Amino acid sequence: MIDIKFIRSNPDIVRKAIVDKNEKADLDILLAADEQRRKLQYDFDQLKARQNAVSQIIAQKKRAKEDAGTELSEMTMVADEIKTIQAALNEVSADLDARLLTIPNLPHASVPVGRDEALNEVLRHEGTARKFDFEPKDHLDVANTNRMLDLPRGAKISGSGFPIYTGFGAKLERALINFMLEYHLQKHGYSELMVPLAVNRKTMTGTGQLPKLEEDMYHIGEDDLFLIPTAEVPVTNLYADEVLSYKDLPQKFVAYTPCFRREAGSYGKDTRGLQRLHQFNKVEMVRFVEPETSEAALEDMLNDAEDILKAFGLHYRVVSLCTGDLSFASQKTYDLEVWAAGSGKYLEVSSVSNFGEFQARRANIRYKDAEGKMRHLHTLNGSGLATPRLMIAILESYQKADGSLDIPEVLKPFMELKV
RNA sequence: GGAGAGGUGACCGAGUUGGCUUAAGGUGCACGCCUGCUAAGCGUGUGUAGGGGAAACCUUACCCAGGGUUCGAAUCCCUGCCUCUCCGCCA
Secondary structure, three states: OOOHHHHHHOHHHHHHHHHHOOOOOOHHHHHHHHHHHHHHHHHHHHHHHHHHHHHHHHHHHHHOOOOOHHHHHHHHHHHHHHHHHHHHHHHHHHHHHHHHOOOOOOOOOOOOOOOOHHHOEEEEEEOOOOOOOOOOOOHHHHHHHOOOEOHHHHHHHOOOOOOOEOHHHHHHHHHHHHHHHHHHHHHOOOEEEOOOOEEEHHHHHHHOOOOOOHHHOOEEHHHOEEEOOOOHHHHHHHHOOEEEEHHHOOEEEEEEEEEEOOOOOOOOOOOOOOOOOOEEEEEEEEEEEOHHHHHHHHHHHHHHHHHHHHHOOOOEEEEEOOOOOOOOOOOEEEEEEEEEOOOOEEEEEEEEEEOOOHHHHHHOEEEEOOOOOEEEOEEEEEEEEEHHHHHHHHHHHOEOOOOOEOOOHHHHHHHOOOO
16 A cells, blocks of 8 residues: 555645546545544544553552542543544544555556556567468367367356366476476576465455455355465465565565456456466466665566566567556556467466555565664566466467477476376 | 363563553663673663654554453453364365
8 A cells, every 4th residue: 555644745646646547546535534533643642641641640549548539530531532532533544544445556657657558568579470381270279179178168167267178288287387487496596385375355455456356356255265366465465464674685486376367347358268267377476675676676577477488489579558557556567468379469478567565565564674674675576477378379389280289398398207 | 163271572481369560570682881802791772653843752552353341451351363282074
């Protein structure tokens, strides 16, 4: 969340951010609540101070076996007043806190201002697109020819959007995950985590999914748990309510998890094959860094994600999201879009974001800097990568004229593990 | 799921007949002094968050969390969460 003190002294900057990000939040009501909270807090403090002082006197008199009737009757009234003010204070504070959670992060100055994805900025293209001397099929045809997917039975068991990978397909999916994990571990210096796939409300609020995106998540009502939409959630919350030392930073984690998304409101859009799913696999990178280094860390993590696409020899482009396409919690985001050679379009396979101190404030993750000062650290995360669209790009780019499939060289060792 | 025990400051650990504790004592840490030697001793300081103040500083809250009783709660009551032990069930 944004520091209330910052909002108080820079309301116009925050207002602009809300508009640029297409969010809705009434800053005037929030500021009024803040004003009221401080006033009530002041009154409360005064009365409490009085109560504490007189309580000392009462205690002394009681010990000396003196009469404290005057003090007691005064305190009865003060206690009453305190109770009333405290109730009001609690209410205003709760309202203020709830409102603060609806204020989006401020976009970084380098982020292009724009209403929607049409105004995203394509920064560069990398690699070369596969050229065919035959009519290429799209990924679903390639998958079916090679018996790699069974989407109808996935739909029977769970519903559409819950894929079944079969035989060679399952093995290829597993190889992708393993390759990416090992790559980040061995070449990029990340540490691996395996984390819970169902998390509580507080955790979901910490990274910013709640309260805004409750409708987009699978909820287990019995236990009030949510299935994670990304490993970002459990991994970033690893240090919630903790204080680290500057000596502990930076920290880099990588985690593979399935991801669950209800995709409410996007039915009928890009539904063929693996394009949009309710359950998919992803290898996620998360970093905890000192504030001064987060901008460089974002570029570095972008490279980490790109290295995977390069290792697979795939063509892709790098996009800087405009304010309107930026997520609620993000300060700056790069998307990597891989070229789907068969269907002829770019598909998002990675989103690499710097959240600044936004998530650290929500999740209460702090550190002591070299001067011993308590500060919020910065968090970043990036997909490295999500598998479904990566699989699409590989199937379409590596298909052969006879309908069979080749695969990237780097994956072959992972397909040939011996027991 | 059943029974019991417990959750105190960076750490250990007192405090549970409610009020000279708005948390003793110790360890650690920081600074200073002394001692001339990988040590010991002495002194001072040592949390987070909010409010006020130019500052020194003052003040409020926080003893797992949230309610309640009371003039007053770390201490009493209720609910929840977590940890440990035993039993049951189970991959």
